[in-house]
Amino acid sequence: MPHQVDLHVGQRLRQRRCLLGMTQQKLADAVGIKFQQIQKYESGANRISASRLWVIARSLEVPVSYFFEGMTDEERALHTGETEDGMIAPEVLQQKETIDLIRAYYNLKEEPRRRFLDLAKTLADTAA
Numbered sequence: 001m002p003h004q005v006d007l008h009v010g011q012r013l014r015q016r017r018c019l020l021g022m023t024q025q026k027l028a029d030a031v032g033i034k035f036q037q038i039q040k041y042e043s044g045a046n047r048i049s050a051s052r053l054w055v056i057a058r059s060l061e062v063p064v065s066y067f068f069e070g071m072t073d074e075e076r077a078l079h080t081g082e083t084e085d086g087m088i089a090p091e092v093l094q095q096k097e098t099i100d101l102i103r104a105y106y107n108l109k110e111e112p113r114r115r116f117l118d119l120a121k122t123l124a125d126t127a128a
Helices: 004-019 022-032 035-043 050-059 064-068 074-075 092-093 096-107 110-127
Strands: none
Touching: 004 064, 004 092, 004 096, 022 035, 035 110, 074 110, 092 096, 092 110, 096 110
């Protein structure tokens, strides 16, 4: 069974890769490994060595610390739901729908983006 830290790092790897619109194959080519290894890293099935994580971080243009961000003691034990301080659980940021929404949001010009954010907040307040 994969360790919770490996699952978290794999989730962050997939999240960043998807946000960049990068395929597993493209990342694997940049790192010098087969895409199947990227799949295993993302699922937490295989651990990422420190040197490999450093190369992956450079390829994804993030610091190594990025892969550990958002990891609290509670999240190490359980990777579901919302944290007490209202933070979004890591798996939410991996969903295709979330990534599509983020991409669409940042493709808007500034004024429509502000209006869209206001609308989303209003809808969330009325749903609560």
